[in-house]
Amino acid sequence: MAPDTAGKSSLRTCIRIQNTLGSDIVQLSSGLEYLASASNAWSLYNTVDRPTCIVFPRNASHVQLAMAAIFRDKIRYAVQSGGHSAMTGWNTVQDGILFFFSYMKDVSYDPASDSITLQPGIHWGEALTALEPLGVAPLGGRLGDVGTGLLLGGGLSYLSGEYGFSSNAYRELDVVLVTGELVTATATNKYADLFRALKGGANRFGIVTRYLVDAIHIGTNDEKNFFGGLILYPNSSAEALVYATEKYVRTVNDPKASILMAFTSGINGSVVTGSHILTLFYRDAELPQSICGDFLSIPATYTQLSAVSYIEANNILGPGADRGFGQLFGASAFNGGVDQYMNAFRRWNEHTFAVKESLSGTVLAFTPIIDHQISVGRANGGNLMDPPGGNYAAVQVQSQMKSGVLFPSSTLLSSRQRFLDQIPRSPGLPLYINECSASQNVFSTYGKYNEMRRTYSKYDPTRFNMRYTDGPMGL
Numbered sequence: 001m002a003p004d005t006a007g008k009s010s011l012r013t014c015i016r017i018q019n020t021l022g023s024d025i026v027q028l029s030s031g032l033e034y035l036a037s038a039s040n041a042w043s044l045y046n047t048v049d050r051p052t053c054i055v056f057p058r059n060a061s062h063v064q065l066a067m068a069a070i071f072r073d074k075i076r077y078a079v080q081s082g083g084h085s086a087m088t089g090w091n092t093v094q095d096g097i098l099f100f101f102s103y104m105k106d107v108s109y110d111p112a113s114d115s116i117t118l119q120p121g122i123h124w125g126e127a128l129t130a131l132e133p134l135g136v137a138p139l140g141g142r143l144g145d146v147g148t149g150l151l152l153g154g155g156l157s158y159l160s161g162e163y164g165f166s167s168n169a170y171r172e173l174d175v176v177l178v179t180g181e182l183v184t185a186t187a188t189n190k191y192a193d194l195f196r197a198l199k200g201g202a203n204r205f206g207i208v209t210r211y212l213v214d215a216i217h218i219g220t221n222d223e224k225n226f227f228g229g230l231i232l233y234p235n236s237s238a239e240a241l242v243y244a245t246e247k248y249v250r251t252v253n254d255p256k257a258s259i260l261m262a263f264t265s266g267i268n269g270s271v272v273t274g275s276h277i278l279t280l281f282y283r284d285a286e287l288p289q290s291i292c293g294d295f296l297s298i299p300a301t302y303t304q305l306s307a308v309s310y311i312e313a314n315n316i317l318g319p320g321a322d323r324g325f326g327q328l329f330g331a332s333a334f335n336g337g338v339d340q341y342m343n344a345f346r347r348w349n350e351h352t353f354a355v356k357e358s359l360s361g362t363v364l365a366f367t368p369i370i371d372h373q374i375s376v377g378r379a380n381g382g383n384l385m386d387p388p389g390g391n392y393a394a395v396q397v398q399s400q401m402k403s404g405v406l407f408p409s410s411t412l413l414s415s416r417q418r419f420l421d422q423i424p425r426s427p428g429l430p431l432y433i434n435e436c437s438a439s440q441n442v443f444s445t446y447g448k449y450n451e452m453r454r455t456y457s458k459y460d461p462t463r464f465n466m467r468y469t470d471g472p473m474g475l
């Protein structure tokens with residue numbers, strides 16, 4: 001549909017749902033709340049579109065009513081929770097309808113069932129802060145400003161080694177299907193296939209309006225149940241860090257241990273400065289040398305290691321709330337030898353230098369996914385990513401544009417694509433959708449891709465979601 005026609009027909013739909021739900025819940029393109037929400041997204045590229053209206057649901061029935069109208073009138077739409085998607089278009093829409101969950105931010109703990117209920121608009125930092133006095137936490141992410149969309153992509157936290165991907169802690173999900181029908185999916189009811197698909201299926205399977213998840217007993221802020229922190233390294237330590245990262249991924253399968261190794265380049269003018277950040281945590285009173293000794297022996301510029309609470313661990317890198325930069329992610333997955341890691345490091349440097357005029361920074365990050373994480377997830381019902389057994393690294397590349405630049409140049413896009421082509425995943429490993437490029441067919445890398453396609457056809461037989469909202473390809 002041409003933009004004019006799309007705009008007119010979405011305006012008709014917006015006015016109809018506004019007539020029913022009221023002008024607080026359905027806001028047309030004026031007013032401070034509309035503008036702040038339309039331009040909320042973390043990646044500047046996702047702040048450019050102007051939806052015809054924004055729906056601010058207070059409960060699932062508002063999502064149902066709006067979604068049914070969107071389906072009936074064939075309107076483009078998008079959903080935004082924490083706003084941290086780096087894939088352009090995945091949490092915003094031009095001339096369509098945006099669901100924005102800023103009024104659905106409740107979080108609560110039920111001791112009887114030892115579970116936590118989350119509404120989709122809460123951010124992980126808010127959830128941890130609210131639950132900290134009770135000594136429990138949901139499995140979420142590692143930075144406070146990120147939101148619940150993380151669960152739909154899988155979810156990696158400092159507790160993943162012990163409990164699996166964050167979405168493995170689901171107990172029950174309320175989901176509004178494309179038709180507007182509301183269903184509750186669990187591991188054992190008639191929507192068990194949908195339940196599984198929402199562990200990695202991203203925004204393709206419906207709009208989740210309630211997550212009921214396991215409570216993890218991590219202690220209060222006064223209980224320093226973790227030991228760890230961060231270490232900053234100079235660029236001269238980079239090669240040793242590449243070796244230590246590969247060795248860690250290959251050899252450590254201790255559920256209490258967690259690291260995130262991020263190689264970073266800051267670009268000021270045309271000067272590129274490499275500096276590298278390791279966060280490491282161990283769920284005990286001290287860090288075993290056998291696990292972290294290599295990293296501790298590498299020359300560092302700054303080391304901050306101590307006993308910490310879980311909430312302190314999650315604050316160690318700050319909230320991740322910085323806005324104002326166009327962002328692009330890309331993913332790979334490694335279980336090869338050190339050459340594979342060294343190649344990625346060198347190619348990342350080449351990419352950074354080739355397009356440094358457009359960028360303010362780049363990151364090459366490794367999150368080990370240990371065998372225990374995979375097996376504990378499988379024992380808990382599994383997910384459609386279904387990595388094969390054995391340790392591997394989820395590899396993330398991030399390109400951050402210069403401040404205020406609204407669109408990526410074609411030179412940058414082709415350099416990034418070349419870089420991604422140069423660091424292919426090891427055969428059989430799934431890519432991590434929360435860290436991918438929109439150009440990567442992540443679903444096709446999942447162990448249970450065929451199951452995912454069957455489930456998608458069952459719940460969205462007209463492929464409405466694929467046709468009317470941006471998101472992962474492959475269904």
Ligand SMILES: Cc1cc2nc3c(=O)[nH]c(=O)nc-3n(C[C@H](O)[C@H](O)[C@H](O)COP(=O)(O)OP(=O)(O)OC[C@H]3O[C@@H](n4cnc5c(N)ncnc54)[C@H](O)[C@@H]3O)c2cc1C
Binds near residue numbers: 120145203
């Ligand atoms: C600074 C930063 C730190 C990060 N750290 C981690 C980390 O530690 N661990 C990790 O696993 N990932 C991490 N990520 C990646 C993160 O998981 C993804 O960006 C995730 O998609 C963010 O979710 P969100 O709710 O914040 O974003 P949004 O952009 O709001 O949502 C992400 C996607 O999910 C869809 N979506 C959101 N809510 C719903 C819903 N209720 N129903 C249906 N679809 C929905 C959106 O449409 C969008 O496509 C990080 C990203 C950034 C930018």
